[in-house]
Amino acid sequence: MSRATPASFVTALRVAFAGTPEFARTALQALLASRHAVVGVFTRPDRPRGRGQQLAASAVKTAALAAALPLLEPATLKGNAALRQLADWRADVLVVVAYGLILPPAMLDAPRLGCVNIHASLLPRWRGAAPIQRALLAGDARTGITLMRMAAGLDTGPILLQRPLAIGAADTSGTLHDELAKLGASTLLVALDGLASGALQATPQPQEGVCYAHKISKSEARIDWQGSAGEIDRQIRAFNPWPIAETRFADEQLRILAARVDVAEAPADEAVPGTVVAVRDESVVVQCGAGRLGMTLVQRPGRRPVTAREFAGSRALLGERLG
Numbered sequence: 001m002s003r004a005t006p007a008s009f010v011t012a013l014r015v016a017f018a019g020t021p022e023f024a025r026t027a028l029q030a031l032l033a034s035r036h037a038v039v040g041v042f043t044r045p046d047r048p049r050g051r052g053q054q055l056a057a058s059a060v061k062t063a064a065l066a067a068a069l070p071l072l073e074p075a076t077l078k079g080n081a082a083l084r085q086l087a088d089w090r091a092d093v094l095v096v097v098a099y100g101l102i103l104p105p106a107m108l109d110a111p112r113l114g115c116v117n118i119h120a121s122l123l124p125r126w127r128g129a130a131p132i133q134r135a136l137l138a139g140d141a142r143t144g145i146t147l148m149r150m151a152a153g154l155d156t157g158p159i160l161l162q163r164p165l166a167i168g169a170a171d172t173s174g175t176l177h178d179e180l181a182k183l184g185a186s187t188l189l190v191a192l193d194g195l196a197s198g199a200l201q202a203t204p205q206p207q208e209g210v211c212y213a214h215k216i217s218k219s220e221a222r223i224d225w226q227g228s229a230g231e232i233d234r235q236i237r238a239f240n241p242w243p244i245a246e247t248r249f250a251d252e253q254l255r256i257l258a259a260r261v262d263v264a265e266a267p268a269d270e271a272v273p274g275t276v277v278a279v280r281d282e283s284v285v286v287q288c289g290a291g292r293l294g295m296t297l298v299q300r301p302g303r304r305p306v307t308a309r310e311f312a313g314s315r316a317l318l319g320e321r322l323g
Contacts, residue, residue, distance in 0.1 A: 011196045016091035016111070017060075018042040023181045024097035025059040027118055030185035031095070032067055036192055040070040040089040042082065044100050077101050086110050093195065095188065096150060108150055113195050115150040118184040120177075121213065122146060122162055124205045127155035128213035132173045132180065135213075136238035139230070142166050143176060145184045147191045149202045154212075158202035160191045170260075172240040218243045225274035225323045229261045229291030247274075247322045249300075250315075254322065257305055258297035259283075274323035284308045284317055 013036045017028055020043050031038050041064040046055040057065075064071045070089065074082050083106050086094065093113040096103065108115050121131035122144040128134075135143045144164040151157035163183055167176065194200025221243045223232055236245040236259050244255045262285045264278070271277050271287040278285035283294030299305040311317070 012036050013092040013113070013192055013196050014039045014090055015192070016040050016042070016086055016089050016094045017064075017097075018094060018099040018101075018103075019060045019097040020044045020058045020100050021098050022059040023120070023177060023184070024099070025063045026181035027095065027097045027185045027188055028060055028063050030189060032063075034189050034192070036189075036196075038067070038069055039091055040072065040085065042072050042074065042099065045073045045075055074101070077104055077107065080106075083107055083110060093192065095192075097184070103150065105152060108152070116160065116188070116191060116195075117148050117150045117155075117157065118188055119146045119148060119155055120180045120184065122164060123148065123155060123159060124207075124210040126211060126213040129215040131213040132176050133213070133216050133238045135167065136171070136173060136176070137234055139234055140167055143180065145180055145187050147184075147187055148205075156205065158204050160194070160200055160202050161187050163187050170237075172237045174241045216243065221245050223247045223256070223323065225286065226289040229288040229293045232288055232293050233259055233261050244299075249320070249322050253301050255299040255305075256295050256297075257299060259293050259295045262292040262294040264292075272321070274321050276317045276320045276322070279308075279312045279317050281309055282307075284312055286322055 015031055015036050015038050017031065017038055019028060028041070041060060043058045043060040043064065046057050048054065049056040061071065061073065072082065072085050086107060087110060091111045094107070094111045094115040096115055097118045103115065119131065120143070121135060123146040126134050132143065142164050144162055146162050147160040148157040149160060165179060165183055191200060221239045223235065223245055236256050239245045240257055244257060246253050246255045248254065260283070262283065273287050273289045275287045276284060277287050277292060283296050285292050285294045296308050297305055298311050
């Protein structure tokens with residue numbers, strides 16, 4: 001019977017890192033606190049952000065600078081500059097997390113142990129750009145983290161480790177993002193120790209169950225009140241914190257940041273979908289194509305988010321139409 005290699009005897013790896021947003025920063029900080037040595041970081045160049053469109057550093061760049069790590073910000077990976085830098089760092093493995101650029105085959109093959117990617121779904125379900133939001137929109141009961149060896153296809157590489165995570169009734173893409181970022185970071189450290197000891201082997205992804213998490217479009221945030229209350233509730237949770245589900249009210253945009261399916265007894269005569277049918281202290285209830293939805297946190301243009309009580313206090317809402 002084989003025994004696991006004690007952590008104290010696992011070889012420390014030289015790890016290069018490629019990532020850009022907050023999700024990736026969580027993994028980088030976990031690496032910095034581990035036995036493994038981060039020898040260099042790739043991230044995307046500074047980009048304009050906010051109303052003023054001022055250039056801002058990525059979350060990964062900020063963390064890399066704070067740790068005084070060698071840093072490269074290529075606008076493209078075409079050519080050999082990034083490949084030469086990776087070779088100069090003598091990395092055993094390249095960890096890629098939400099980087100935003102496609103790695104050419106030469107970079108995938110350069111490290112001794114290849115390239116490892118953290119993906120926020122249980123592959124092969126939800127390959128692609130928006131796995132967290134798509135899982136919520138589909139009403140999945142669970143999501144998770146997949147650690148895989150990178151291959152040329154889109155999230156098609158063989159699986160090293162997977163860790164599931166239940167999706168709660170109140171979860172948003174924001175809450176799941178934070179939980180999955182932490183789960184991905186801890187799973188990465190286990191995988192790197194397994195690769196260093198030679199105990200961890202990759203297995204091909206199943207051919208069944210493949211589906212794609214296409215990039216989120218802002219147009220998807222517009223609510224169609226003909227949908228069911230459950231569908232609209234998932235839409236609101238999936239698009240929080242971006243792009244935020246919205247509807248029309250009094251000839252202006254109304255953003256809905258939080259809501260819940262209303263389970264109180266429905267009136268005898270169902271109203272037209274989009275009609276406010278009840279106003280309570282904790283929610284403003286809207287008729288849907290099937291069922292009713294209680295809005296609990298909303299925002300009008302140029303104003304702060306307000307609770308249902310505050311919103312209802314601004315004007316008479318009963319019988320008003322949204323959409």
